[in-house]
Amino acid sequence: MQTTTQTPIAALIPGSLRRVHHIALNVRNMQASRHFYGNILGLYELTGDEVPETLVDLVAAGKVANFVTPDGTVLDLFWEPELNPPNPDPTQQFTRAxxxxxxxxxxxxxxxxxxxxxxxxxxxxxxxxxxxxxxxxxxxxxxxxxxxxxxxxx
Missing domain, CATH: 3.10.180.10 (2,3-Dihydroxybiphenyl 1,2-Dioxygenase, domain 1)
Structure with a gap:
């Protein structure tokens, strides 16, 4: 009979994850989404030197927009013009979120x-x-x- 020993699986210490850093959403219409999150919900849109270095080129090309909440959580919008949910009825969940x-x-x-x-x-x-x-x-x-x-x- 062969016995095996299992190595315990490592886990992060509780409290290691401090906060949500950012949330990234795919959007079909960048202009409508920027208006919604910026003008209706009142989130602050990052511009110029505020844009994360890794996203500067995408923001310049109009493919990404970045917003921030007062607590510092960043909301990234990624333009996906061909985005279509499996079900056009928004009451039907179409993502894991x-x-x-x-x-x-x-x-x-x-x-x-x-x-x-x-x-x-x-x-x-x-x-x-x-x-x-x-x-x-x-x-x-x-x-x-x-x-x-x-x-x-x-």
Missing amino acids: NHLAFDIDPNLFDTAVEVLKQHQIHIDHGPVTRPTGRGIYFYDPDGFLIEIRCDRIN
Whole structure:
């Protein structure tokens, strides 16, 4: 009888991963997506020397746009003009990602909902109220589910 010993599989120490560095989304219409994330959701678009060195050429060619949230998370948009989800109905999940959630001050939540309505953004559901706070779910120009959420006011 032959015995084998297994070497323990290494794992990162809890807390080693500090935060989300960036999120990259493929988008079909760069102009519509830049307008949505920059002008409607109010994210800051990186320009000039702010653009990551590895993406300068792609940004210059109009193939990538970079936005940043106030906490420093970068949202990269990659232009994929032939992008089509397997199902054109945005309520049907077509990627392994479920949704992207942005946190907002509870005092600004209703304003955010009103901005979405004024821009006629397709709202999937909400606003919803939960024990942890409130949220609203809607779609970006490519049908990716976005949430704006806030903590409960104590």
